[in-house]
Amino acid sequence: MPSLLKLHRLKLTALFLAANLGLLLYLAAGDLKGFDEWVWLDILGEGGSALLALVWIGLLLKSRPAGRVTNLLALGLGAVFFSWWIDCLDEFIRLPDSVHWDHWLESAPMPVGLVLLTLGIYHWHREQLAISAQMEKRERLFREHRLFDKLTPLGGADYLRRQLEISLAGASEENRPLSLAILDLDDFGAINRRFGHAEGDHLLQSLTQLLLLNLRRQDLLCRLAGDRFVVLLPDTGETQARQIADELALAVRHFAHKTRQQGERLQLNATMAVVMAVQDSPESLLERLNQALARAKSPRLARSA
Numbered sequence: 001m002p003s004l005l006k007l008h009r010l011k012l013t014a015l016f017l018a019a020n021l022g023l024l025l026y027l028a029a030g031d032l033k034g035f036d037e038w039v040w041l042d043i044l045g046e047g048g049s050a051l052l053a054l055v056w057i058g059l060l061l062k063s064r065p066a067g068r069v070t071n072l073l074a075l076g077l078g079a080v081f082f083s084w085w086i087d088c089l090d091e092f093i094r095l096p097d098s099v100h101w102d103h104w105l106e107s108a109p110m111p112v113g114l115v116l117l118t119l120g121i122y123h124w125h126r127e128q129l130a131i132s133a134q135m136e137k138r139e140r141l142f143r144e145h146r147l148f149d150k151l152t153p154l155g156g157a158d159y160l161r162r163q164l165e166i167s168l169a170g171a172s173e174e175n176r177p178l179s180l181a182i183l184d185l186d187d188f189g190a191i192n193r194r195f196g197h198a199e200g201d202h203l204l205q206s207l208t209q210l211l212l213l214n215l216r217r218q219d220l221l222c223r224l225a226g227d228r229f230v231v232l233l234p235d236t237g238e239t240q241a242r243q244i245a246d247e248l249a250l251a252v253r254h255f256a257h258k259t260r261q262q263g264e265r266l267q268l269n270a271t272m273a274v275v276m277a278v279q280d281s282p283e284s285l286l287e288r289l290n291q292a293l294a295r296a297k298s299p300r301l302a303r304s305a
Ligand SMILES: Nc1nc2c(ncn2[C@@H]2O[C@H](COP(=O)(O)OP(=O)(O)OP(=O)(O)O)[C@@H](O)[C@H]2O)c(=O)[nH]1
Pocket: 151, 184, 185, 186, 187, 188, 189, 190, 192, 196, 197, 198, 199, 200, 201, 204, 225, 226, 227
């Protein structure tokens, strides 16, 4: 995160200079008010607003890469902050009646800032539409970042359960098939032990991209736990689900993942299983799915025993 803030050094410096310039102008032209002249309600209201605008700028710059949308939002918020900051200064510094520029300094940046913010939010909205299109196979019209796993980032088990509840209700109402496929990497623990946990993490991230590329628009990929992924397949019967599962297993077998340190190619295999929903609750369907996976794994485990 600090590296993201570094990207915005210029904007932060400009904001710092503008705020100080305003302060110096006020100090040069006016006199400090005595403590007994301070109006605490105004100081809290105006100073608090300026402080909040600074927090918004910080959060914005910490979470976004540089670019047009960030520039518009940061400039807009910067102008709003400046307006509130100048508004706050006259609580501490009294300017003579002959001074008129303070009204300009206080009022002019606000509408400019709001116009820039509006433009920024408009372009942000367009950017979000593009991002949402990319996220379709991870979210299916429901975003709740707390339920997303940070590594991949896919929805976790709770997210899957919620989505399953909605999809099962829809499928039984409209009498449409719905299936689940589960994928579990073989011997992932050994990769962790041999190449380290960080390499294992990197592999899970790459694998996520690979699986997403091999799915249809309407499918939803979630990470159930560790190296175990589940795909929710709407409008899909068992035969088609099996075909999709076979394609995913094949993609994993052909995936030429290279380790970051030595560039060594890892030979990957995955065990897959599918179930089709038949009057199931999310829990019973997931239970059946786990049992199907255990059955699919058992010949392999028997061989390695
Ligand atoms: N790198 C990494 N490893 C994880 C993560 N979550 C779980 N693991 C590891 O994943 C491994 C899962 O172990 P197992 O369920 O036995 O799976 P496996 O080694 O693939 O064995 P089989 O499934 O029986 O082939 C364990 O070594 C966990 O420590 C993670 O987020 N990152």
